[in-house]
Amino acid sequence: MNHANVPHKTHWSRHAVFWDSFGSPLRPHREDVGHVVSHVLRETPLPVLLLMGVTPEYARTAWPQGTRMTAVDRCPEMIRSVWPADHVPTTFRVTQAEWTALPLANHAVDAVIGDGITTVLPRWEEIDTVLSEVHRVLRPGGLALMRLFVKPVDSESPDQLLKSLLCGPTLGFHSFKLRLLMALQPSLSAGVAPRDAYRWWKDLEATHPEALVRHAWTQDQRHTISFYEASPDRYWFPTEAELTRSFVKYFTVKEVIYSSYESADRCPLFVLHRKN
Ligand SMILES: C[S@@+](CC[C@H](N)C(=O)[O-])C[C@H]1O[C@@H](n2cnc3c(N)ncnc32)[C@H](O)[C@@H]1O
Structure with missing residues (x-):
């Protein structure tokens, strides 16, 4: 079955319409975008990128001319309403697909960028398949830059x-x-x-x-x-240690960067190096 063509009952179709009402920490801050861009360009001056989701902050930032980006999202409304099609270069494209079956060849990209992706998986168990797909499409030595929501160990009640x-x-x-x-x-x-x-x-x-x-x-x-109110979704909030355990098969954690905006302590940027 081609999952990309199956409509998903999820609240993302409604979020799409009111995207501008959302802000940090649920969307990346310019501090996060700055960290992502500088890490990618330090390794690859003219990168080929995979964006997981359609996060406009990462698509619209000033990448060098000739940068290529493929954005992958399962939700047609998010693609239609949130992907900034009129504001990105012709070397950027968006595809409707699942992160568990990325529509890219092995070693196709220099870096993968994701925002909040581990929280929104349909099932937490999908994390291993998603990370193995990210590993597969990254070139040897490539980077995954993921700002992820982490629950503090002594989280409040x-x-x-x-x-x-x-x-x-x-x-x-x-x-x-x-x-x-x-x-x-x-x-x-x-x-x-x-x-x-x-x-x-x-x-x-x-x-x-x-x-x-x-x-x-x-x-x-x-x-x-x-x-x-009527969302059938579930969200997943691992601790930093639980996330790190999920990464270990595929990635080395090179750095964990905490920005300074409100609640940034709950959404660090993980800089992950692909294990060869
Ligand atoms: C990137 S995440 C989190 C939103 C994020 N904080 C932002 O600012 O973009 C949200 C997107 O993930 C997409 N998504 C969730 N699970 C997915 C999956 N398994 N495959 C492809 N897209 C998925 C949803 O359709 C939604 O558009």
Whole structure:
């Protein structure tokens, strides 16, 4: 069966339409883009790139003329609405496909770029197949640069998050969603349903409306959590150690870079060297 042609029931089709309402830490910050570009160009001045997903920040940044990029995403709405087709060079293309079966030859690319990709896998067990595909399409010595969502070892509970919302420092809405999702995940194997985060939010709205005022979250930002209401997806938040264990078969972790924006401690950039 060609999975690329099977429509996926997922909230990404709705996220696509409201992409501009999302921000860091759910989207990469210019600090992250700067790190990615400098690592890639240090190794390969005129790179051939694979982008996992359609993250516009990485497609639209100032790559040297002649850079080639293939973006791969399974969701047609994300490709239609979020891939910046009118703002990228003709050497960039986008393809609808699964990361578990990348439509590229062995050793086809110098570097692979991914943002949040391990959190959005349909099943956590797919991680090994996805990493083996990334390894297959990278040339020997190639780099994978992945900004990934990691749950702190001593992650807060939902009650601790509530206390912090009521009395702690003010928090951006996208940071709040990320912290809430992580707080609600009982274990990596269970993952967390975004739907559960929506229910927690509705309860917060009803019982602590003062929290919403305190953090000055805009209507547009708040609207983004409504996409979780009917989402059939599950998200996965490994710790840094759990991720590192997944990488070991295919990659050496060269560096883990933490940027400085809000909640950047939960989304480091992993610089991975392909094992030969
Ligand atoms: C790149 S991730 C996370 C979003 C990211 N933080 C950003 O700013 O781009 C989201 C994308 O991954 C895509 N996706 C999720 N699982 C996939 C898979 N197994 N194969 C291909 N695309 C996938 C979704 O369709 C969605 O467009």
